[in-house]
Amino acid sequence: MSATHVLFETASGYGLFEIVEAEVIGSKLPEVQKAVTDLAKFGRYVKLKSFLPFKNAADALENINMVSEGMCGERLKGFLELNLMGSKKKSNVLGVIDRGLAVSIKGETGISCISNEVSAELIRGIRLHEDKFIKDLKAGDLEKAQLGLGHAYSRAKVKFNVNRSDNMIIQAISLLDQLDKDINTFAMRCREWYSWHFPELAKIVADNVQYVKCCALIKNKAEITSEDIFDDLARIVGDDEAVATNIIEAAKSSMGTDISDIDMLNIEAFASRVVSLAEYRKNLFDYLAGKMNVVAPNLAALIGDTVGARLIAHAGSLTNLSKYPASTLQILGAEKALFRALKTKSNTPKYGIIYNSSFIGKAGSKNKGRISRFLANKASIASRIDCFSEEPNSAFGIALRQQVDDRLGFYETGATPSKNSDVMAKVMSEVASTEAESLPTTTAPASKKRPAESDDIDDSDKKSKKSKKEKKDKKEKKEKSEKKESATTEPAADSEKKSKKKDKSKSDKKSKKDRS
Numbered sequence: 001m002s003a004t005h006v007l008f009e010t011a012s013g014y015g016l017f018e019i020v021e022a023e024v025i026g027s028k029l030p031e032v033q034k035a036v037t038d039l040a041k042f043g044r045y046v047k048l049k050s051f052l053p054f055k056n057a058a059d060a061l062e063n064i065n066m067v068s069e070g071m072c073g074e075r076l077k078g079f080l081e082l083n084l085m086g087s088k089k090k091s092n093v094l095g096v097i098d099r100g101l102a103v104s105i106k107g108e109t110g111i112s113c114i115s116n117e118v119s120a121e122l123i124r125g126i127r128l129h130e131d132k133f134i135k136d137l138k139a140g141d142l143e144k145a146q147l148g149l150g151h152a153y154s155r156a157k158v159k160f161n162v163n164r165s166d167n168m169i170i171q172a173i174s175l176l177d178q179l180d181k182d183i184n185t186f187a188m189r190c191r192e193w194y195s196w197h198f199p200e201l202a203k204i205v206a207d208n209v210q211y212v213k214c215c216a217l218i219k220n221k222a223e224i225t226s227e228d229i230f231d232d233l234a235r236i237v238g239d240d241e242a243v244a245t246n247i248i249e250a251a252k253s254s255m256g257t258d259i260s261d262i263d264m265l266n267i268e269a270f271a272s273r274v275v276s277l278a279e280y281r282k283n284l285f286d287y288l289a290g291k292m293n294v295v296a297p298n299l300a301a302l303i304g305d306t307v308g309a310r311l312i313a314h315a316g317s318l319t320n321l322s323k324y325p326a327s328t329l330q331i332l333g334a335e336k337a338l339f340r341a342l343k344t345k346s347n348t349p350k351y352g353i354i355y356n357s358s359f360i361g362k363a364g365s366k367n368k369g370r371i372s373r374f375l376a377n378k379a380s381i382a383s384r385i386d387c388f389s390e391e392p393n394s395a396f397g398i399a400l401r402q403q404v405d406d407r408l409g410f411y412e413t414g415a416t417p418s419k420n421s422d423v424m425a426k427v428m429s430e431v432a433s434t435e436a437e438s439l440p441t442t443t444a445p446a447s448k449k450r451p452a453e454s455d456d457i458d459d460s461d462k463k464s465k466k467s468k469k470e471k472k473d474k475k476e477k478k479e480k481s482e483k484k485e486s487a488t489t490e491p492a493a494d495s496e497k498k499s500k501k502k503d504k505s506k507s508d509k510k511s512k513k514d515r516s
Contacts, residue, residue: 003019003093003119003122004091005017005092005093006094006119007080007105008126010130010145012053012054012142013052013054014075014079015051015126015133015134016083017046017122018046018049020046020047033121036128042129046125049083050082051134052075057148057149060149063075064149069100070098070104072108077105077109085110092112093112095115096113097115097123098115102114102115166295166296166319169288169291169292169312170309170317173309173313175284179281179284182277183278184208186277187208187209187212190211190271190274191208193267194267195256197256197257197267198250200250201215204246204247212274213236215268216272217236218251220259229248233247288305292308296312296318297386297394298392298393301382301398301401302378302382304356307354307356311332311379318383318387321383321387322386326373326376326377326379329376330350330375331350331352333352337349350368351369354375367411370411374407375404382400393431395430396427399424399426
């Protein structure tokens with residue numbers, strides 16, 4: 001099957017080109033490739049059938065965004081149906097460069113689509129000579145449209161969501177990992193350098209940052225005095241006076257070599273740089289924790305700031321992470337081990353980046369795989385809540401973390417954990433109640449309200465007024481019914497009275513006759 005038409009998307013609009021002798025051209029890929037650069041030869045292959053320009057820059061950006069996502073919009077759908085569905089030929093085949101767009105067009109319009117090498121070469125030739133095919137455009141119009149659309153498209157991709165600055169998290173965690181490596185490397189270099197002068201210090205102080213701070217404080221061991229630096233040394237080693245005393249005693253009886261002043265200056269300068277890097281690393285970690293609490297608070301509450309940031313960085317963005325299933329998130333970061341296991345037909349890895357979570361360390365050796373699967377499931381839920389909720393908070397993350405703790409307890413002791421549906425319903429009710437409490441409840445007095453402000457009345461006021469009106473209506477109906485009943489009973493009572501009077505008068509007349 002060869003294409004009879006080709007769809008060409010430009011910055012100015014949609015172009016539909018008809019392929020001349022489609023069946024012959026479909027089998028001549030080398031000839032098409034050679035003829036692409038020559039307009040005289042290439043013009044015999046295709047001709048412009050219809051062109052639909054975009055209305056404005058916003059319309060162009062909307063349509064190109066849909067095309068890039070592989071979606072067939074209403075504008076493109078109508079354009080293709082008008083030019084291909086209404087034609088007499090029923091065997092029209094549309095050549096499209098993107099397979100996803102071809103599938104979408106086929107589903108929306110029913111037009112047969114194809115995406116092969118010949119269509120790609122024809123579209124390449126059309127793009128090369130598009131200003132010659134579309135003759136109504138002025139010189140430079142296409143370049144201006146391409147430049148404007150390119151800027152708008154890039155700006156829309158970068159500013160997809162201003163509030164969710166997950167790119168800052170990606171850069172911060174990458175820099176944090178790099179700083180950890182650099183600080184360790186520089187600290188080891190400082191140990192080797194300063195150990196020629198004071199080798200005993202490396203055995204007393206194990207922490208790299210504390211060792212570098214001690215180097216910058218002690219400097220030349222021959223000039224050390226306990227009265228001057230004892231308090232500072234104790235503060236550096238965590239307020240441990242015994243360690244500070246050992247350092248001073250070791251400096252007095254050290255086996256290290258003497259050092260010149262110029263060498264000591266270089267060691268001191270290098271040690272101070274390493275200390276400043278360690279301080280910056282601490283500030284950067286605080287910055288990352290603050291960003292995670294804003295962008296992904298539930299993920300941070302569940303799995304931690306650094307592990308959550310590494311997951312976002314590895315996925316590329318929070319949106320990409322939220323689209324991953326739990327099985328993919330579980331082995332995220334262990335792709336090499338996964339493909340090696342698939343190649344050698346061995347056991348696949350149980351965890352990737354989430355191995356650094358504290359839950360994996362708490363679990364027993366036989367439960368690490370199960371808890372990693374459960375944790376990946378909860379992390380996937382937390383990332384989706386953070387990505388797609390308008391105002392995310394850490395309530396769901398705290399509840400999910402408690403669920404993982406309960407699952408650990410279930411593996412250890414057999415205690416029955418709570419159901420996920422019950423936990424989520426409880427958290428949603430709590431979030432709804434807190435949102436309701438945060439809303440303002442004060443209203444203006446009813447006497448001061450203007451008629452135009454009737455829409456601002458509380459629901460409670462409306463309900464009270466409605467109930468009063470209903471009571472009033474019921475009372476009026478009751479009174480009306482009573483009046484009707486009284487009106488119908490009065491004539492009956494009068495007739496009864498009249499009949500009684502007549503009966504009485506007849507009885508009186510009869511008694512008089514009997515007497516006579």
